[in-house]
Every structure is written in C-alpha cells, then in structure tokens.
Amino acid sequence: MLIARRLLFALAAIFVASALIFAATDALPGDYATATLGHYATAHRLAVLRQQLGLERPMPVRYASWLSDVAHGNLGKSYTGVTAWSLIRPRLINSLALALAAILFTVPIAVALGVVTGLRAGGALDNASSLITIVAVSLPEFVIGLLFAALFGILLSVLPATSILPPDSSGFSHPRQLLLPAAAAASVTIGYIARMTRAATIDVIDSDYIRAARLRGITGNALIRNHILRNALIPAITVVGNNVAWMLTGLVAVELVFAYPGLGSLLVNGITTRDAPLISGICLLITIAFISVNFITETIAILLNPRAAAQH
Amino acid sequence: MSPDNDQGDPAKGNELDYLVESMERGRLTRDAFIARAGALGLSASAIGALLGTPSLAAASTARASARAASGVLTVVDNGNGTADTIDPHKQAAPIDGMRITSLYDKLVIFTEKWQPVPWLAESIESTKDAKTWTIRLRKGVTFHDGQPLTAADVKFTFDTILDPKTAAANVNNFGFLKGAVTQMLDPYTLRYKLAAPFADAVAAFGDPSGTNIISHNFDPTKANTAPNGTGPFKFVSFNAGQSSVMTKNPNYWNPKYPLVNELHIQDIPDESARVNALGSGQADLVTNLSYSQITPVKAAGGQVVVIPGNILNVICLVPDVPPATFKNKLVRQAFAMSIDRQQIVDVVYRGLATIGNDQPIGPTYFNGPVGIPVPKRNIPRAKQLLAKAGYPNGIDATMFTGAASQGMLDFAQVVQQQVKAAGFRVKLHIWPPDSFWSDVWLKKDFYTSAWTQRATPQLFLAETAYSNGTYNESHYRSADVDKWLTKAVQTTDRAKRVKYMSLAMAKVSDSAQWIVPAYGALVHASTKSFKWTALPPASSAPYLYNASA
Numbered sequence: 001m002l003i004a005r006r007l008l009f010a011l012a013a014i015f016v017a018s019a020l021i022f023a024a025t026d027a028l029p030g031d032y033a034t035a036t037l038g039h040y041a042t043a044h045r046l047a048v049l050r051q052q053l054g055l056e057r058p059m060p061v062r063y064a065s066w067l068s069d070v071a072h073g074n075l076g077k078s079y080t081g082v083t084a085w086s087l088i089r090p091r092l093i094n095s096l097a098l099a100l101a102a103i104l105f106t107v108p109i110a111v112a113l114g115v116v117t118g119l120r121a122g123g124a125l126d127n128a129s130s131l132i133t134i135v136a137v138s139l140p141e142f143v144i145g146l147l148f149a150a151l152f153g154i155l156l157s158v159l160p161a162t163s164i165l166p167p168d169s170s171g172f173s174h175p176r177q178l179l180l181p182a183a184a185a186a187s188v189t190i191g192y193i194a195r196m197t198r199a200a201t202i203d204v205i206d207s208d209y210i211r212a213a214r215l216r217g218i219t220g221n222a223l224i225r226n227h228i229l230r231n232a233l234i235p236a237i238t239v240v241g242n243n244v245a246w247m248l249t250g251l252v253a254v255e256l257v258f259a260y261p262g263l264g265s266l267l268v269n270g271i272t273t274r275d276a277p278l279i280s281g282i283c284l285l286i287t288i289a290f291i292s293v294n295f296i297t298e299t300i301a302i303l304l305n306p307r308a309a310a311q312h
Numbered sequence: 313m314s315p316d317n318d319q320g321d322p323a324k325g326n327e328l329d330y331l332v333e334s335m336e337r338g339r340l341t342r343d344a345f346i347a348r349a350g351a352l353g354l355s356a357s358a359i360g361a362l363l364g365t366p367s368l369a370a371a372s373t374a375r376a377s378a379r380a381a382s383g384v385l386t387v388v389d390n391g392n393g394t395a396d397t398i399d400p401h402k403q404a405a406p407i408d409g410m411r412i413t414s415l416y417d418k419l420v421i422f423t424e425k426w427q428p429v430p431w432l433a434e435s436i437e438s439t440k441d442a443k444t445w446t447i448r449l450r451k452g453v454t455f456h457d458g459q460p461l462t463a464a465d466v467k468f469t470f471d472t473i474l475d476p477k478t479a480a481a482n483v484n485n486f487g488f489l490k491g492a493v494t495q496m497l498d499p500y501t502l503r504y505k506l507a508a509p510f511a512d513a514v515a516a517f518g519d520p521s522g523t524n525i526i527s528h529n530f531d532p533t534k535a536n537t538a539p540n541g542t543g544p545f546k547f548v549s550f551n552a553g554q555s556s557v558m559t560k561n562p563n564y565w566n567p568k569y570p571l572v573n574e575l576h577i578q579d580i581p582d583e584s585a586r587v588n589a590l591g592s593g594q595a596d597l598v599t600n601l602s603y604s605q606i607t608p609v610k611a612a613g614g615q616v617v618v619i620p621g622n623i624l625n626v627i628c629l630v631p632d633v634p635p636a637t638f639k640n641k642l643v644r645q646a647f648a649m650s651i652d653r654q655q656i657v658d659v660v661y662r663g664l665a666t667i668g669n670d671q672p673i674g675p676t677y678f679n680g681p682v683g684i685p686v687p688k689r690n691i692p693r694a695k696q697l698l699a700k701a702g703y704p705n706g707i708d709a710t711m712f713t714g715a716a717s718q719g720m721l722d723f724a725q726v727v728q729q730q731v732k733a734a735g736f737r738v739k740l741h742i743w744p745p746d747s748f749w750s751d752v753w754l755k756k757d758f759y760t761s762a763w764t765q766r767a768t769p770q771l772f773l774a775e776t777a778y779s780n781g782t783y784n785e786s787h788y789r790s791a792d793v794d795k796w797l798t799k800a801v802q803t804t805d806r807a808k809r810v811k812y813m814s815l816a817m818a819k820v821s822d823s824a825q826w827i828v829p830a831y832g833a834l835v836h837a838s839t840k841s842f843k844w845t846a847l848p849p850a851s852s853a854p855y856l857y858n859a860s861a
Contacts, residue, residue: 036395040484149585161594
C-alpha cells in the first residue's frame, strides 16, 4: 500500500515537473535554432531548422509529443537528431561512477569523523574538526576543484588535471580520472555528513536508552557498535542517499572544472541550447532517482531501527 | 626530429603513456623503462627526454612528449556541446570548423598574411573583367572512400550550397554564383560564367567559413557518422560535446602532410579546464584563448601563439531604433571622441591589438582602406558636441552587452568608465550569453558586438556594411558606400580596389555608428613542443594539417 502510494505520488511529481520544465524552457529567450546555429545564422537557416524540428508548433503540442514518447518507453528525441537516451546513457554512467567514487571518499571519513568527534564533543579533536569541516563546507566545490587541479595536476603532476575520457569509455574504466573530481566533490559532503553524524551521535549519547544500556553494564566498543552507531547512522544514511541522487546532476561545477562528461554538464548544455526534450529527459531521470533513493534509504533506516519497523 | 621521423604507430601512444605513468609511480625501473620504450621503437633521444625530467612538475611535459612521439595531437576548444557537428554545411562553432577542415579540403587555403595558396585547385583564373572563372583541379586526389576528385564533385559542392533546402551555413559567400553558367571543360576543369563581375572568388572559395569540397554522392544523413572528404585526416569517431578522433589519411594528395598520425579534438566548455589540460600535458593546443588567460598559460609552462588579426569588439550606435539615443550624429561623434583607444588596447587586448578608427577593416586585411584618421580622445570637444546637440548636462543611455564573446564584457565596462568624463552616463544591461545573438544583436539601439577576420574586406562588408547587408548591425545606409563597395569587388585592379575601399570606409568611420577602437590579434596556447610548419591565418578554426605536437 505504502509502495503503491509512493509510486502514484512519483508519477504525479514526474508529470508536474516535466510540464513545468517544458514551460520554463519555452519561456527562456531564444530557441534551439538561435542557440545552436550561432552568430551568423541567416533567417532562412533558422526557419529551415525550426521547420525540421517542429519548433514552430505550440509548446503544449511539443510537450504532448514528448509525453507520448515517454509513454512509449523512451525519453523522446533530442533536437540534435538523436534519441535523448543515447545522449543521457553514457553521461548517466559517468555520473554514477563519479557519485560512487565521491561516496567512497566521503562515507568512511565522514562517519568516522562524526562519530569520534561526537563521542568526544568539546575536545581538541572536535574543535579542530569543526573548524576544518566549516571551511570545507563553506568553500564551493569548484574552488577546491581548481586548487586540486593546480596542485596535483599541474604543480606535482601526479594526477590528470582534467578528467577527459577516451571515446566510448566510462568513468568506471578510468578510475584514475575520477580521483580529483571525486575528492573535490567529497570535500563538501564530508564536512556536511560529518557534522550530521556528530550531532546525531551526541543526541544518541544523551538519550534514555543509552543511559539504560550503561546501567545494564554495557560499555566500551559494544555500547558504541550496538547502540550508539546503529542509531546515530540513521540520519547519515538518509543524507548519503540524497547526496548520491544530488551528485548525479549537482556536480556541474566539478564536472566543468575537470571537463568530466557527466549528466550535470549535459543538463547545462541542454539548457543553453534550449533542447527541451533533453532537459525533460534528464529531469525525469533525476526525479526518479530522488524518489528511488528516498525510498531505499527510508527502507534501510526502518530496517536499522526496530521501533520504526514496528510502526510500519 | 624531422616530422617524418616523429611518426610511429598511433597505438604506441597509449603504451607510452602507460610506461611513463608506471615509471612515475615506481612500478617500473629506469632500466625496464628504457628496454620497453626502446622495444616500442622510441628513439634514444626521446627516451632521454622522458627520463631527463628533473622534477615531478616536468612529468606533464614528459607525458605530452610521449604522446607526441607516438604521433598524437590533441587540440581543445569550446563548442556547442551536443550540437557540435562535422557536417560541412552546418558549421556553427570554431571547433566544428577545425574538425571539418581536417576531414575535408578547400580549393584554396591562406597563409598567415591571407595570401591564397592553391590547394585542391591547381589554379583559379579569371578573365580581366572578373566575370569568367576557371578552376583547374589537382589530379590524383582521392576521397577517403577511394573515389577520385573530379570537377563533377566541385560542381555538386556549389550546387548543394546554393540549394535552399541545404540551408548551408556558408551560403552568403556564394551569392556571386547565383545565375552563373557552369561548364565542365574536362574531368578536372570547371568554368563559371558569372552574371556580374566578382573579383573575390578565390577568397570566397578559401574563406574559413567558406566551402569544403564534398563528393558527388554526399549523403547528409551520414555527415556526422561517416564523413567522406579528401582531407588530411580520416574519420574514426565523433561524440558531439566531447571528442573526435581522426587518423592520418595515408593517401593524402600532399605526401608531406599531415604531420601526426592521430588527431584528437576535444570540446571542453570551461576555459580554466582547457588551460589545465595544457598544463598537465593532456592537450597540445588550446585554440582561441581569451586574452585574460595569457598569464595563467605562461605560468603553467605553456607558450602563447599570437597571430595578428582583426578580432573586433565593437559598439553599435544605431540611430533608427527606439529610443534612438544616438540619432544625432553629434552625439555619436562625441561618444567616439570620449574613448581612450590605447587604454582599450592595453586593458582589453593586453596590448595585442592595433588602434582602430571606427571602421571594421584593420591593417591585417589585404586590399584594406588607407588614410583614415583615428578619432583622438578629446573630452572638452566631446562635451561641446553634446551641448550643441542639446545635452549640456550629459546624456543617459543603456548599453546592452554580455559575455557573448571573448573580452566583450571587459570591453563594455572599460568603455562605460571612459565615456563618463564627457557626460555619457551609461548603464550596462548584461544579457545572458546564450541568447545575446538572437535577442540583442541586430535588434537593440546601443550594444556591443564582436567579429573575427574574413579572407577579404569585401566578404565581410558584403554582409555588414551594404545598406541591405544581412548583418548590417549599425543600420548604416549609404548609396555611395554601396556603390564604392560594388566597384571595389568588381575590379581586379588592386589600386582601384584600395581606393574604393578607402572612400567607403572613410564615410563609415565619419558616421560614428560603428565604434571600432581596436583590431585584436588571435591567440592560441600550446605546449612548448607544439608547432605549425607555417602559421595559419587569424581564423578561429585554424588548419591542423601542418601541426605537430
């Protein structure tokens, strides 16, 4: 029942989001023809391209056409002439590779830092960690990316400064290309997740059931592993999940700084060229990703928390 | 090393990259590296260069050298993303032009000083009245699919461009062929009898935005997936918005070229990433560099290639578009007089420009105008002119601008400050770059614009300065200028062409509708080992047939 309700909600969200995206793209100045034919396009060239792509049809008609494509199981045809999916698929794989690499950097460091500083709140390590994580969260990831590229890519020359991928390959087959962009992305998420985990750990330590566990004589690693960690990690898991979904398109700045061919830069490209079917296709996927990730993380949280499981 | 010696098996590039990387990471000893690099056929000097890197910072140079030794040239520029194309009729961004020019050939190409060089054409000759043009093709040229190039392909090329259904990007260059009578004299000779004299045909055939010769069985549906040109490189792969890979054409008609075995052209949207790719040895050439990136390139150990040219940032003072702030010529002349042109050369162009005189044909154009005075900065006189025009307390105006081309925004900001002294209170309306050319250009009354160099003045002015020019951005209309420009393009006498051009441009300059403070050079950045055997002209889509890494 819960799943059915969620699915219904997801479909409605997708429908509303895609209609809004189409309308917003239409409201932007210019169209695909003016955006891509360049400075010197003649009126004749613009007219021919608009006619070929059906850009002169009213927006609702174009939207209905795209929606019909989606109903037939594809993401429509980009104005570039190829299917939106053929453009999105390789970028989606690359973005997944980057998101996973960033999460691999993030989770062990952020959770360890959050738990340790939470357990020793107010100590020297906690203060130092707070300062560093505030700085990391405050600096935009593209600034950190540029610093990493300059330091490791050019000055030390130990890693590629740009993450250009060879044709027909993905980020999964070139892990070395992922290191710098993943580290730049992680620099932001580590600070955020560490602070969330720290706060959750402090809350858990102060809770009645931990006091009860201590009264029952449970101390040391057993208390941390079985009682504190288990509860403190629940908010962190939700945040990690949402971060994965966000990273699929949210790392635009990192992708641009490292010339990494991800979904975020494809979305920006779709917007600058006014390619409404491509933009809508990507947004549809992202909406699905967010809903799926939310569903998965909530399920994991429920499994980790017997009380929540009982409520459901 | 001579270019011929540089060329090995392109597959070695990856292997060498791997060896260099292994040695850097300690997985390979020095001796093992020498043995394996030697086995790949790398010369002792090349191995020495790789091993002689004194520091980690030099490893990027070693990586670039290794790629160069294997004959791979990597060029990066910004493109149109997923709208990138290698269709020879659809070229929009310079990166498209670079790719297309590598896959296809033109009848003529140009030197750095815009002198034509016969290319697919052995000769192109006209009668004295410039009405009959005869094109003799080079024999022994083949398309990538093995078919020979004949006059039928050339005829088909121009017929296709002139066909409205093609909607070719370069159709404006070939208006002179409309109504022409075509004669095929033999399989390698074609003659056009024009409806009106046109002395610029050679330039039109070779202009960077000009034509690339296609096969008579050209299939537009396969233009992006199976291109078939006669160019120095053959198609391997093309991912719009990312990369293209081409390989050396072993049957190229000019056996000296190309100088590399493989050509990679990469679309990287962010300029700092392009410069980083150069600094880390992942790219050999960054084309169309912003002036502001010259210092970072040098700091990253790259070299800057400066090609004198006609890169323009201009201001259009359009008299007949509301609110028509610049309707009065005195106001326009006061504006022109308020500008410190030397400061624009120094600040906007970083010194890589010559001072302009409010007409768009700079000194790098062959057959350009002579003797046109430069408006000198004179603030008291500018104030007098404004007062005389009815604005004793100065004037308010909104200038539309944006980051729509290199340095445009810097240019607008500098001008805004300069003209303040004379009483021009200019507010900048910064427009998004992705719709600037569709919504501001040719539509507003006061805006910035930008241009690159064409092969001849007439090709540029036919579109921009004629009363009915497609891109007459300042709305300058003069029957005299139309007449002089037509006379200039109808005569093959160079002295007369310069005379008519000078008359026309002097009048344009005097109108002060087109403020052209400087003629800028085109700048590329490269590794120190990259070179062209001869510099290309100042085109944003440079030739790569004679480039080596």
